[in-house]
Amino acid sequence: MSASYAADRAPGARTHRGVHQWLALIIGAVYLLVGLVGFAVTGFDGWTEHDHSQTLLGFAINPLHNVVHILIGLLGVLLWRTSGGARTYGWILAIGYGATFVYGLIVQNNPDLNILNINGADNGLHLVSAIAGLAVALWPQRRDRADDTTGTVPGTSAR
Secondary structure, three states: OOHHHHHHOOOOOOOOOOHHHHHHHHHHHHHHHHHHHHHHHHOOOOOOOOOOOOEEOOEEOOHHHHHHHHHHHHHHHHHOOOHHHHHHHHHHHHHHHHHHHHHHHHHOOOOOOOOOOOOHHHHHHHHHHHHHHHHHHHOOOOOOOOOOOOOOOOOOOOO
């Protein structure tokens, strides 16, 4: 274990979080909240019901859709703490919501296949979520001012 690694984890050490980590936390918290509040609209029956009158802020939901939101939210809240975890969450969002966007385009008006009760607003949000996931996954790596191995500022010489 390197000295800088141990120092970063020492009690009272300040951890610097990247923008992508904060985005992962915010997206996760929002999805978690939406999933929980969604049950106030849908109740706990009709799990795969296709009923576009059950909406939360214009987005069609059903209990299964709420559970998906809760799971996505929990992942964000759990994975945001490390840079790698946040990037993993970003890829989960990008791939998962990218696939859900395509699925939603296909099943939006087909009650037999639309088990998540997806409407047009959902499709738009799923596309935005996939793009946000890409941003989290691909956000540029933060560069530290000091070189971890020598303690010098890059571009200068140690004397």
